[in-house]
Amino acid sequence: MENILQELNDKQREAVIKTEGPLMVVAGAGSGKTRVLTYRIAYLLQNGVDPFHILSLTFTNKAAREMKGRIGKLVGWSGARSLWMGTFHSIFARILRIESNHLGFPSNFTIYDTDDSKSLMKSIVKSQNLDPKIYLASFVLSRISSAKNNLISVKAYKENTELTNQDKSTGRPQIAMLYELYQRKLFQSAAMDFDDLLFKINVLFRDHPSVLHKYQQKFKYILVDEYQDTNFSQYLIVKKLAANNENVCVVGDDAQSIYAFRGANIENIINFQKDYPSLVTVKLEQNYRSTQNIVNAANTVIHNNKSQIFKKVWTENPIGEKIKLLRASSDREEGNMVAHQIFQDHRNEQVALDAFAVLYRTNAQSRSIEEALRKLNLPYRIFGGLSFYKRKEIKDLLAYFRLSINLTDEEALKRIINYPARGIGKTTLDKIQIASAKNAIPIWEVLMQINDLSLEINSGTRNRLKEFANMISSFRAQMSKLNAYDLAQEIGKSTGLLSELYKDKTPEGVGRFENIEELMSGIKEFVESEVTETELHEQKLRTLDEYMQDIALLTDADENDKDDKPKVSLMTIHQAKGLEFPFVHIVGVEENLFPSMMSLQSRADLEEERRLFYVALTRAERKVSISYAETRYKWGKLDFCEPSRFIDEIEEQYMDMPRKPNFTFDNRSKTMGGGIRIKARTVSEKPKRTSYKKIESTTSNVVNRPTSSHQASNPDDIQIGMQVEHQRFGKGEVLQMEGVGSNKKAKVKFKDGTKQLILRFARLRVV
DNA sequence: AGTGATCAGATTTTT
């Protein structure tokens, strides 16, 4: 293990051993960024730094888990497990729970997800008699979110004339007021939304210097991954925590900044440079992931962006194949083309299906790909879309858990007070909510005092309300006595939720029941998962509220696939961040889709889309295909599409252009949709690129698939005993086959003698 | 109060 430094290149090593003082690592795509982070932490541990003193902030919890695993392998598990490693949100939620009393929150506060926030905002808009079409919950929340990300409090918002004038000019002068009510309601419900987790940590550190000091002492070494995607709120947290020791290392790549839309701020990189005059910057520019062709193509794309840190990403990897451009007449055909390509590569190159990824701009595009893959019996795993934890049945059950843990969680209460149906309808709920507002008590308190408050609720309904409250109270009483799984089962049964779902025998209903089963087995896993030694000593139960804390910030990206069969991965490019695949298919590369229509207004937005395209390209190790469709169904309507300007931005020497099956060179420039491309060019205001005819002359240094003009057969179709034809040697018979994938060889008897041929090069044709 | 039918709105990306 003392050799760990030898497994690094000079730049990587420099970044690893400079443990003291501020360090910024500008890491090009595929340059071993994760490796640097991992080894840096291992190196710290190896040099006697206590793991409790290291804080490592990652982009997903899964990334943290994997990194912990690798560090464990390098320097032993005992050190690795005690590291503070996770996303900003999960780490600081943990700290907020510890310090919640300083903020007037209980430690078991609820974390509202986007749906909860939305439903809360809707009810606030309604309560203020504002037009929900003008005060669209999603719009109001996005204003509030960006305010919070920039640490603008309710008070500051009201005083900020720029913001309030913006709101007035868009006809929504009441947003500041809604912000206030929203925060008030969250507080009353003992809840925080995602942005609050970071905002309130800032408040905590600002108002309680002793608490800040405690964590400054604790986190002597701080590492931040994906720094380009942090927002101002996150930036300030890091700055404050690092203020004492200044042992802070941030790693990022401005070219891969793709979250500006949700408040990420590239300026953080510049601010970081200003904050620490003694900053050392290390640039990692050697790419170990992709072929030269991919690296070069990606470089030509990203150079169209104005704002970027100078960096030259290069690689010593083989040149590799050109990027294949696929043109499809429809989204459906696009799916088929991609699926067939995957099918062929899977067979020809003898690689498992998890080597393939299909990347798209929007989740809605997955459907046509899924259908095509299903047709070919290619198993796939789809990431994102409707997350497991967002499914109705899951949210319903979790709402029971949430309410039992936090009785003031109103979104949870409203969700389940009449599910499964127990005769507590809208009218009753309205009355209760009015009583809650009038007496300034939580809804739960109204239920508790139902007999004392003079409410016009008939005795039957009144009893049902009491029964409901008693039921929740009994769950609550068992919270610390039963383990999470037993209590979850109890809740599922006595609420009637399990039997309700079980009754439904439609395929969807069965699916819902299975989802609940899956959740239950997840809880069981949690209960049985390893406990720390002290917990084991104390015979400590793993309770339901601990479980809820555990999963509150989980996302789909954190989920591991249960069955380990290799599958094709389908995901948005955002989700693909940080991942790599030998074969990547980027689909739907069309104007108004990628770049997205919403991004065409401003240069900054367009550049973000381009960075997104850059991210997509640089996920690939060996082969990339880019595809576009000429027509596509959007909102159930047929849309005509043009190829994306980003396609034009790839220098043609790195591209392999599309063609129709019976294609000859002479009519290529006419038949390949030149008209469409010309239109695309006028949209993109790009200087005209030279003719596409040149393409064939530049392919010589590339291992290309046989082109159609040679009529070569697929190497996989060639079997022993077949009659084949070689361009030079003529006709012959296949005597023997050996090797797999690109190394597949055949012994062929020609009239001039027997030859060993590598099929990849030989371009044999079955006669 | 509960149920079913009809209609509007959404889709850019997510911790």
Place this chain on the structure above:
DNA sequence: TCTGATCACT
């Protein structure tokens, strides 16, 4: 196309 919200009917 799909989801949710609302409305009318029972």
